[in-house]
Amino acid sequence: MDPDSGVILAQTAEGTAVALGLLRCGKIWFCPVCSAKIRHGRAEEITTAAVSWMERKGSAYLVTFTARHAAAHKLADLMDAIQGTRADKDKGTSRKPGAYQRLITGAAWAGDERRAANPEGVRGRVGYVGMIRATEITVSQENGWHPHIHAIVFVGGALASTLDGKKTVGDTFEPSPEALKELEDHFRAVWTRHLAKVDPAFTPSDEHGVDFKRLETARDAEDFGRYVAKIQDGHKSVSPANELARGDLKRGRHGNMTPFQMLGRIGDLMGGVLEDDVDGHGDLSWCLGKWAEYETAVSGRRAIEWTRHLRPLLGLVGGDTEDDDADLLFTEDGASEFRAGVQVETRAWHKVTGRALDLAATEAVEGHGLDLDAVAEVVTLAGASAASVRLLTPGEIAEAWESTLAKLAERREAAAARRKIER
Structure with missing residues (x-):
């Protein structure tokens, strides 16, 4: 991130190591x-939103949307059906909505003030505020790709507009059982109808197509935040929040593999481990083919997305773009409390990575006591001078990290200005 600062290997209060200053x-x-x-x-962001909304006496639901799938179906086709197609400037094609976007469009949903029978629509009667969507994908040899959507739906809010045209939430209320039933029926009908229109083979069953679960307490909302993040480390107690966000750690059920589980299998098989000794299923050729198909099908898509205007309505800032993800990475890097660290000069770090010793250097910083000599030994083994490693105090770590972020922000602003001039 900053050639002048190099890389900082910092030790957290818990004894783990964090590499700061790397893009x-x-x-x-x-x-x-x-x-x-x-x-x-x-x-964490989703948990904050859900807890905040429930503390305001609003209601939230975990809704899972699934399409029928088979081994012969292409992942790209299934993703287009549920998430919509992507615009292609080279082909001159525009983006087309998928089943998810259809849920919150149309007169039945939005209402029509000119029609006395439905002036406010399902949206108004249930007090719809917005939703957070996370797409999850698993795959198996028997049943093929299984993309599905987990969403938190926020209802029970009376929306209003400020003088400058911005939306705001006035009062909260408990939607009637009839309104909630109408919401559920609307989602089921629209989801099923759109998938059937795209491909009758994608039509889900009434039992599995759309599943509703209400979050009853703030604890449910906190659990849902973790569930959305997918802390899927083999434990059965998976919280709802992690179900939405943590697709990285989830392990597929009933013989299904997540993409990262498949990627791990690819690495083991390429390393010479026997198929029967590796988690997951499928030979190397099958796994490589599926991973390549996966890359093409999800490239350019959002994994987690908030309804527009939902963040400010709930008092949150931020966004869902790749730049927002990058900012989140830097925030996560610097979120720990550091008690010690070392600074490695840029040229020395290039030699460390050139010899694939970056993991060894990071591990040398872990533990309850930082051993400067151990880090210097790794750097020396890589062909650099031990003098290129310097011990840092917690204050120096914080100061160097802030300086690196400031320089990164300056380069971003300069790049944005250049792009503006080019346009």
């Missing part, structure tokens, strides 16, 4: 390292 790819779909950090941050 991240920020690929939530493709990188297990970046995905874990981004999804963790998103899960």
Whole structure:
């Protein structure tokens, strides 16, 4: 991030090591390292939103949307059906909505003030405020790709407009059982109808197509935040929030693999481990083919997305773009309390990574006591001078990190100005 500052290997209060000053790819779909950090941050954000809304006496629901799928179906086709197609400037095609977008469009949903029978629509009667959507994907040899959407739907809010035209939430209320039933019926009908129109084979069953679960307490909302983040480490107690955000750590059920589980299998098989000794299923050729299909199908799509205007309505800031994900990565990097660290000069760090010793250097910083000689030994083994490693105090770590972020912000502003001139 800053050639003058190099890399800082910092030790947290818990004894873990964090590498500060390195740019991240920020690929939530493709990188297990970046995905874990981004999804963790998103899960915290989702939990804050859900808890805040419930404390205001609003209501929230976890809704899961699923399409029927088979081994012969292409992931791209399924993603287009549920998430919509992407615009292609080269082909001159515009974006087309998927089943998800259809849920919150049309006269039945939005109402029509000119029609006395339905002036406010389902949206008004239930007090719809917005939703947070997270798309999850698993795959198996028997049933093929299984993309599905988890969403938190916020209802029970009376929306109003300020003098400058911005939306705001006035009072909250408890939607009637009839209105909630209408919401559920509307989602089921629209979701099923759109998928059937795209491909009759995608038509889900009444039992599995759309599933509603109400969050009853603030604790439910907190659990949902973790559930959305997908802390899927083999434990059965998965919270709802992690179900939405943490697709990076989830392990598929009933023989299904998540993409990162499949990626791990690819790595083990390429390393010579026997198929039967590796988690998951499928030979190397099958896994590589599925991973390539996965890359093409999800590239350019949002993994986690908020309804427009929902963040400010709930008193939150931020966004869902790749730049927002990058900012979240930097926030996560500097969120810990540091008690010690070392600074490695840029040229020395390039030699460390050139010899694939960056993990060894990071591990040398972990533990309850930082051993400067151990880090210097790794750097020396890489062919650099031990003098290129300097011990840092917690205050120096914070100062160096703030300086690096400031210089990064300056470069971003300069790049934005250049792009503006070019346009």
